[in-house]
Amino acid sequence: xxxxxxxxxxxxxxxxxxxxxxxxxxxxxxxxxxxxxxxxxxxxxxxxxxxxxxxxxxxxxxxxxxxxxxxxxxxxxxxxxxxxxxxxxxxxxxxxxxxxxxxxxxxxxxxxxxxxxxxxxxxxxxxxxxxxxxxxxx
Numbered sequence: 001x002x003x004x005x006x007x008x009x010x011x012x013x014x015x016x017x018x019x020x021x022x023x024x025x026x027x028x029x030x031x032x033x034x035x036x037x038x039x040x041x042x043x044x045x046x047x048x049x050x051x052x053x054x055x056x057x058x059x060x061x062x063x064x065x066x067x068x069x070x071x072x073x074x075x076x077x078x079x080x081x082x083x084x085x086x087x088x089x090x091x092x093x094x095x096x097x098x099x100x101x102x103x104x105x106x107x108x109x110x111x112x113x114x115x116x117x118x119x120x121x122x123x124x125x126x127x128x129x130x131x132x133x134x135x136x137x138x
Contacts, residue, residue, distance in 0.1 A: 002047040002117070003027045007037030007063065008079070009055045013102075017050060017079075020106050034058025041067055046074055048113060053080035053091065061094050068095035075120045077112060079104070 004026045008014045011032075018028045029044070031037035035057040041049055049067075053060035064076055076098075078091045083101035091099045097116045100109055129136045 001025065001027050003029065003045065004048045004050060004113075005029050005031065005037065005040055005044075005046040006050045007031045007034065007040075007055065007060065008050070008052045009033060010052070013052075016106075020110075024110060032056075034060065034063045038063045038066060041072065041074060042070070048117060049074050049076045051076055051078050051096070053078055053082050053087070061090060064091070064094045064096055073120070075116045077109075077116060079109070 002025070004021050006014060006017045006021070006028060008017060008030070009032050014030055014032070018030060021028045029040055029046070031040050033056040037049075037051065037055075038058060040046075041063070051060040051063060060078055060080065064078070067074065067076070076096045078096045078099045079102065080087070080091075080099075081102045088099045088101075097120065098112050100112060127138055129138075
């Protein structure tokens, strides 16, 4: 079962996202501020991060930037009411894989989730491989 971390401070939106993802077969963990979201994202394994931008303690931009600068490659979709072009550009430049503005269609969000997950299939990175007398050290 795929795991998604939803970092969102609006209780109604959190419930809607949790219900929607669970209905689609995902296991959902919720964080209601940027600090908690960053802590979960760095200490647990998730297949996807849904990240609001305007949150208490740390903004979504800051969470995304810190994750990427620490080398985390978790797929991130920013989901926010900030729909200005500069906000979208900033979100993508800080490392988000997609940027969805509120209000949104859950069907469209799921299509974007599936596309992002398809593009970011995590594969095991080999450091060495041997077959017969031949050995490769990557």
